[in-house]
Amino acid sequence: MLPERGPNDRKARISARPVSRGRALCRRVIGMHTAWDAVGDGEFFCPACGGDRNYQRLTGRRRFVLLGLPIVPRGAAGPVIQCAACQELSDPDVLDHPTTTRLSAMLRDAVHTVVLAVLSTGGATARPALDTAIGTLRAAGYDDCSEEQLVALVAALAADTGRATEPDCAPGLAIELHEALGPLAPHLAPAGREALLLQGARIALADGPYTPAERDVLATAGCALTICSEDVTRLLATARTPS
Template identity: 85%
Template sequence: MLPDRGRNGRNSRIPAKPVSRGRALCRRVIGMNTAWDAVGDGEFFCPACGGDRNYQRLTGRRRFVLLGVPVVPRGTRGPVIQCAACQDLFDPDVLDHPTTTRLSAMLRDAVHTIVLAVLSTGGTGSRTVLETAVCALQGAGHEDCTEDRLVALVDALATDAGRATEPDCGPGLAIELHEALGPLAPHLAPAGRDALLLQGARIALADGPYTPAERDVLSTAGCALTICSEDVTRLLATARTPS
């Protein structure tokens, strides 16, 4: 904003409103003070720092202060979360966001669960499907994954959980998909949720068109990722289009 000019052409500034000396003195004499106590600590994702940091959980005791001396209790404050690095204070619900380390582990588990779910529909009989599945798992951080280990794991899970007798995506498999993908979905952008489903779709397509069982598994995975049915249909069709 341009400064005002007086009649003589010089800049004339509007004087700032003077602070009442009485009010300033009153603030020094009486006021409120909060004494914070640490009641817990841990690691969290700090929104201000943009990374994993240590934190302290604090609760406060508010007191009326006279001449710098706390004299009358005035209730409590908190709890709040204080970042050990930037010292900012946050509401406790900031701890609902996983740390970067935890989020990476959840992503690895999600890919692992989707791959096993697709293979459980009968995909272990195709070398191309297994190669695609191993590539997806190694890319997600399972560096020691091999085709033989993957086949053995799918067979063992089918025997232990009785999946061999379940038609399509049975209740047991659906529960596992929701347990692995449900907690992760709120922390992923739509593109991230789509990418997970597309990984499973490309494995299913490695040996030809979707089977009814594969479609059922992928639809259940999409639901667990909170992707609407219309978008699931679109993504499954997109995966069939050569890139």
């Protein structure tokens, strides 16, 4: 049996109706309206969609609205980034994240730079190091990499960066590593950054123990990848352990 409703319950229901309707009416009568204008477009990684999408950069003008008519300017709005697919609005700093296509290209370039940097310390003359380097580059997407091409690239890098065989990493080579790895590091998980350093370490170990020059190049690469010196030491030891 349903409980009996008293007069107070009925009064509560009746009094609640005008309040909710009044609020809805108030929202229709007065409020704030933003008029958006597109000022640019492009492709970005949409965090809402989880993939590469087209976007529009929007700027807006806010106005106080009365009876559906904008009457009082309330200042500028935005800029914001609007995804063309899901229509989600994001802050402009979302464009700092590279697209998946761009991220893949950055990763390939990083592997290429690390490989050449390690070989430029003298490994280009050793067959085991060359074979390991070629396998690493092909796995990264350089399918047509050959020994002749790799040796020529190492020679060109040595001439361009002023490679030194002493333990200190040549300044030009350090710049190359930081330019290739620095922008990539914030977008890689720790495991991804460590895997990149380990690839270089295994090339260095392919023809024997680390030379001082190889250690210095790998330490520079680790620094560019924001890996602390203690972890670099741990990873270089890990690479030496058979899997």
